Amino acid sequence: MNASRPKNRSIVNDQAEINDEVKRVSARSFYSPLSSMVKRRLFVGAKVNSNVAQVGRTIPLVEESVVESWESMPKDWPKIKFDSELVKDLKDAFQLYADSEGHDIKHVLDCGCGTGNPSIGLAKSGYSVFAVDRDASMLQTFQRNCGEAGVSVDTLLCDWRFLPQVLKSRSPFDAAICRGNSLIYAGTWENPSCSPSEARAAIEESLLSIAQMLRVGGLLYVDIMPSSEFNNSEVQVASLGVRRTNQHLIFMYWVIEHDTTRMIRRVQVRRVFESRISSLPECIKTHSYTGYLLTHIELNAIAKRCALLPIYKSIVMPSESTYQVYCFSRV
Numbered sequence: 001m002n003a004s005r006p007k008n009r010s011i012v013n014d015q016a017e018i019n020d021e022v023k024r025v026s027a028r029s030f031y032s033p034l035s036s037m038v039k040r041r042l043f044v045g046a047k048v049n050s051n052v053a054q055v056g057r058t059i060p061l062v063e064e065s066v067v068e069s070w071e072s073m074p075k076d077w078p079k080i081k082f083d084s085e086l087v088k089d090l091k092d093a094f095q096l097y098a099d100s101e102g103h104d105i106k107h108v109l110d111c112g113c114g115t116g117n118p119s120i121g122l123a124k125s126g127y128s129v130f131a132v133d134r135d136a137s138m139l140q141t142f143q144r145n146c147g148e149a150g151v152s153v154d155t156l157l158c159d160w161r162f163l164p165q166v167l168k169s170r171s172p173f174d175a176a177i178c179r180g181n182s183l184i185y186a187g188t189w190e191n192p193s194c195s196p197s198e199a200r201a202a203i204e205e206s207l208l209s210i211a212q213m214l215r216v217g218g219l220l221y222v223d224i225m226p227s228s229e230f231n232n233s234e235v236q237v238a239s240l241g242v243r244r245t246n247q248h249l250i251f252m253y254w255v256i257e258h259d260t261t262r263m264i265r266r267v268q269v270r271r272v273f274e275s276r277i278s279s280l281p282e283c284i285k286t287h288s289y290t291g292y293l294l295t296h297i298e299l300n301a302i303a304k305r306c307a308l309l310p311i312y313k314s315i316v317m318p319s320e321s322t323y324q325v326y327c328f329s330r331v
């Protein structure tokens with residue numbers, strides 16, 4: 001790897017550019033148009049999966065594991081609000097539901113818990129949480145994060161579709177959450193080449209199974225990307241901010257492509273490590289995943305077939321700037 005930095009690109013110039021970029025991405029829209037700087041960093045620098053020239057130097061593109069990519073978020077990504085704010089909003093939503101329906105929420109099933117957001121925060125707030133994921137590496141990191149947070153949460157390695165069989169003797173839950181646009185990955189998370197009809201069937205089967213884990217009157221919280229994003233067939237880039245270490249500037253992006261013909265959403269997480277000192281190694285770490293482009297109309301129609309009725313058409317979660325939230329009640 002050639003990590004030498006052209007002499008005319010000073011940290012001071014970078015700093016001005018970074019300030020501009022941070023200002024721009026802090027503006028209202030989550031997705032920003034591609035500035036020439038972002039294009040250069042994300043596409044010119046890493047167009048093919050091999051070492052490519054970027055502004056006079058070579059930065060390798062390194063595939064990272066899903067768990068490494070995911071774990072970088074709570075710690076590194078300035079524009080993703082983890083745990084405390086999300087947990088507060090969820091507690092408010094649970095309370096609103098309890099007040100209107102007269103049922104307290106104590107036992108929560110997290111479907112697609114990842115490495116612990118927001119399950120660990122809910123457990124710290126006193127909820128009894130049971131966390132399910134189909135990815136063993138996520139659950140391993142989840143348990144390590146529980147240890148660090150000083151809470152104990154039961155986890156289960158299981159595909160959502162098999163929950164009723166695996167948990168058949170367990171009492172039903174008061175609430176289930178499927179957070180982080182996770183539902184659209186049913187079927188495709190482990191098999192990105194799954195066909196749109198298979199993916200859609202997996203989503204329906206998953207939602208039915210999750211609904212069966214709820215008591216009558218139980219609450220399902222599920223979020224999904226906003227409808228304004230659907231028809232955008234151009235590549236969209238969300239800049240999640242910049243982090244500074246002694247050695248690197250780390251730029252964080254989601255690069256999102258929607259194929260509305262095949263109903264596919266492809267997300268590439270990219271962390272660009274630019275050296276602050278000329279001799280340090282640089283790289284772009286990347287991880288991709290693919291989901292079904294589930295529309296809001298489809299989500300509501302599927303939910304209805306699964307005996308889930310909408311309770312608030314859509315609720316606004318101040319901490320949830322990325323997705324639109326739906327809440328359903330099990331009938």
Ligand SMILES: C[S@@+](CC[C@H](N)C(=O)[O-])C[C@H]1O[C@@H](n2cnc3c(N)ncnc32)[C@H](O)[C@@H]1O
Nearest residue numbers: 112113114117133134135159160179180182189
């Ligand atoms: C987008 S991540 C969200 C993680 C976490 N809920 C959050 O908000 O940060 C989706 C998670 O769902 C899990 N997942 C995807 N499909 C699944 C399935 N069919 N059954 C169980 N878990 C699944 C993935 O392994 C991953 O951890």
